[in-house]
Amino acid sequence: MKSGIAHIVDDDDAIRDALAWLLRSRGLTSQSWASAEAFLADYLPDMRGCLVLDIRMADMSGLELFDRLLALGCTMPAIFLTGHGDVPLAVQSLKKGAFDFIEKPCNDNDLVDRIIAALALDYEQRKHAASTQSIEVRLRSLTTREREVMDRVLAGQYNKVIAAELNIAMRTVEVHRSRIFEKMDVKSAVELAQLLAGGQQD
Amino acid sequence: MKSGIAHIVDDDDAIRDALAWLLRSRGLTSQSWASAEAFLADYLPDMRGCLVLDIRMADMSGLELFDRLLALGCTMPAIFLTGHGDVPLAVQSLKKGAFDFIEKPCNDNDLVDRIIAALALDYEQRKHAASTQSIEVRLRSLTTREREVMDRVLAGQYNKVIAAELNIAMRTVEVHRSRIFEKMDVKSAVELAQLLAGGQQD
DNA sequence: GGGGCGCTTGCGGATATCCACAATAGCCCT
DNA sequence: AGGGCTATTGTGGATATCCGCAAGCGCCCC
Known part of the structure; x- marks a missing residue:
């Protein structure tokens, strides 16, 4: 079965490229967007995988993007990347349901591990949701x-x-x-x- | 019905006193300990309320204390207080199930609000656990x-x-x-x- | 107007469940 | 030895559930 892909949203070209390269080198698939708006425009409910969001971006922050996505029913686990250690922000993100909150720069292996874990969680969640949905279909x-x-x-x-x-x-x-x-x-x-x-x- | 009490563990006398005073002034009950070890020695499974733990303490940290308590089956919501913004620590705490993670100094009102919320959560949890337990008693x-x-x-x-x-x-x-x-x-x-x-x- | 669908009902029989009354047997503890 | 608990089984009857067969009525759509 095909596993999901990492959806990267970061306004820093260098980081996007570095992440994409890192993931590809580990056999993971990813797709990148340069802004929250761009991702929102492309977002489809059937996307599967995980989110890797930069917290600090122009116009719309990663956290705000996450909020919007939640409102759209998105259930992909989100990993936030932040460059400046902001504890309240980390707490806020995790309380909203973020999968993880990681400070940059971070260890490549750790990041990849977290992404793999997030992808696995998404897979499990969807498997569970499938059975629940089949019940709801029958109920209807x-x-x-x-x-x-x-x-x-x-x-x-x-x-x-x-x-x-x-x-x-x-x-x-x-x-x-x-x-x-x-x-x-x-x-x-x-x-x-x-x-x-x-x-x-x- | 009696509400739970806030269990404060902090090795700083001044902070313990300040917290106790603050809570008493808001009509909340609290009890304080000067070290994780001291609290562990007094801990009883039927304690109800919430935990307010200082992260950085001599010998045993608040997080480690929380771990020990979890192992003992403690379900009280824990609010961690930290003086130095350590994002990884915050993330770790929340993932382990911490109720909140707050940086000192913090706004009195906010802290009290969080403590009240934690106490309410504990109350709800116990109410729910009671029915589950009654089922298990019957099963046995x-x-x-x-x-x-x-x-x-x-x-x-x-x-x-x-x-x-x-x-x-x-x-x-x-x-x-x-x-x-x-x-x-x-x-x-x-x-x-x-x-x-x-x-x-x- | 005919056809599909949902809601309704009756009859009758095969099965299942619910229960009171009654009783036997093994095991453990006092 | 006697008492308490658990597991076991039987008889017989009152209720319920499960189903096939058969059919009437109203509503909506082609």
Whole structure:
């Protein structure tokens, strides 16, 4: 399987080139942008890999870029590079979910290690998200009525009670119930409960 | 309900006193120690509140103390105080799970705010842990056989199948099953599945 | 107007689950 | 030896669930 690529955003040509060279020499793929704006313009939700962002850049900082990306639903791990040891900034970045915050100049091996770790994290995250999404797709295939019934099935109510609550016949509940199991690809209420509790709640 | 207290560990008498005074003036309770060793000696698992640790101390640093406490199962949020802006140290601390990392001198209001937030987090964490623990207590009250049956019930197997697998009569499975529901304080397999999936896995 | 889809219901039977009542047996501890 | 706990099984009945077969009704779209 193809691994993600490192998305480098730095307004310093020399650093971009050095990073690209370093990564290529270690067998990693990267792509570079000279500004936050440029990256944002190219950003696509299906990009995979990690971010390597310079904190201090003209116009838009790496941290602000990260904020924007988060708002766009980007989940790639971000490694921030900073030239001047600013503790509050580091704290702020990490609290926002940065993967790492590294001071320049830094050891090449360490940086590469962190990037590899970030790429691996992204891979794991996507693998996990895939299963969660498949659940959501199935959930969306349920009709309104089926959702209502499912909620009550998950609450452990008997078909009889559900029927009374929804003012429909028990047989109807049974039909919805089988359809729910069929659509959700489970064979019992227990499996359904585990599927939903294990993935993500409704 | 009583809120937790701030546990201050700093080898500088003046700072300890200043912090204690500041917190008391804001209606918060605190207790101070002059060294990591002293705190470790007094540490009890049922302490609640937050930690306010000086990073640089003789013998054992605040970070090392935090490590030791984590190993002891301590879950109190830790706020680190540092006098010299050391970015790698900040990054390291936060990655280890520090609640915050603040440079001295710092704004009193900000510090108090962070301490209040940490105390609130500890409260929430304990509230959540309480329910998880209650589940585990109940789980431990199950006999070996009951666990075996429960595992299979959660796998969605019919009593008949479970009975065949365990080489016992179906009736026996039914008995175990009711006992499981009774001990776990649920009334159906669905509830059981949700309880376990929602809390923590076996 | 016909067709697809969602929601509804009934009948009847095969299976499963839930439970009270009743009982046997092994193991550990006092 | 007796008591407590765990595991085991049976009988029999009340409830529930699972399903195939069959069908009516309303809504939306081509």
